[in-house]
Amino acid sequence: MRTRRLSPGFLFAAPALFVLTVFFFGPVCAAFVMSLTDFDIYALASLHNLRFVGFANYLDLLQTPLFWRAFANTCYFAFVGAPLSIAVSLIAAMALNVPAVRLKSLHRTALFAPYVASLVAAAVVWRYLLGSGGAFDEILHAIGLPAVDWLGDPRWSMPAIILFAVWKNFGYNMLILLAALQNVPQDLYDAARVDGAGPWMRFHHVTVPGIAPSLWLVALLTTAGYFQIFAEPYVMTQGGPAQSTVTLLYFMYQDGFKWWNLGHASATAFILFAVLVGLSLLRPRTREGVA
Structure with a gap:
């Protein structure tokens, strides 16, 4: 009887399972097998040139300086850019959550617009803005500061890409955090005010615990997404300058x-x-029963 009850569910899920198997699990398994071989251009010409090398590719990567440079750059981008993006998202969400703010829908749409814009198109525009004589240099010149070679100086190239990524991506997290803020009971804020809690105490003891699950979700998704950065350096710097x-x-x-x-x-x-799997397992302890 149980098998008969479950069979319609499996029948409805079968198309999705088939697509996942063919276009996701199959390629993932094939890629893992490929990582255990010396698959190169010669193997493309003839599979007779393909050799099984075990974990030699992994060991070779761990001895490659450019791999470690790329890993360090990725960690820098993720662990600096993700917290900055989350902070900007939270500030924007809290600003939109103020009852006195008018035209919330217009502001929400304007702040969310960069996220839906084409990544490549936006990166090309920012490449010109950050280039020599661009808008950023004009702003520095207007306030009496020297121009900065944002994309040509190894000290500034990654911060410039981080700035672009934060602008591009904060709108999505803003909507998630805004929804979480709107679900925090107003009674908790009123009780905190009666107890004499100031803005910082209310934020620390009411807002943060109330949105902790959503905040953790945003942190996980943003960090994982920033570890997969590719289009920004590909379009804006081609990995340079000096592999920075x-x-x-x-x-x-x-x-x-x-x-x-x-x-x-x-x-x-x-x-x-x-x-990324290791990062997803790092879940901090949160206080229960706050909101």
Whole structure:
């Protein structure tokens, strides 16, 4: 009887399971097998040239200086850019959550617009804004500061890309946090005011615990997304200057599609996958029963 009750559910899920198997699980398994081989341009010509090398690709990556440079750049981008993006999202959400703010729908749409804009198109525009004589240099000149070679100086290239990524992505997190803020009971704020709590105390003891689950979700999704940065350095800097914006995905792209070391590139993908799995397991303890 139980099998008969479950069979319609499996029948309805079968198309989705088929698509996932063919277009997701199948390629993932094939990529893992490829990471255990020396699959390169010669193997593309003839599979007779393909050799099984085990975990040699992984060990070779761990001895490659450019891989570690790419890993460091990716960590820098993720662990600086993600908190900054979340902070901007939270500030924007709290500003929109103030009852006195008028035209909330218009403001919400304007702040969300960068997220839905084409990433490549926006990156091209920002490349010109950050270039020599661009809008950013004009602003610095107007306030009496020297111009900065944002994308040509290794000290400023990654901060410039972080600034662009924060502008591009904060709107999505803003909507999630705004919905969470609107679900925090107003009674908690009223009780805190009666007890003499100021704005900071109300934020620390009411707002943060009330939105903690959503805040953790936003932090996880943003950090995981920032670890997968590729289009920004590809369009704006091509990994330069002096390899200061080479990231793991950019390194993997060059390894796989420029030098045709597809076994190497697949190994890089699974190292990144292991890092993201490890990050997803780092869930902080939150106080229950606050909101």
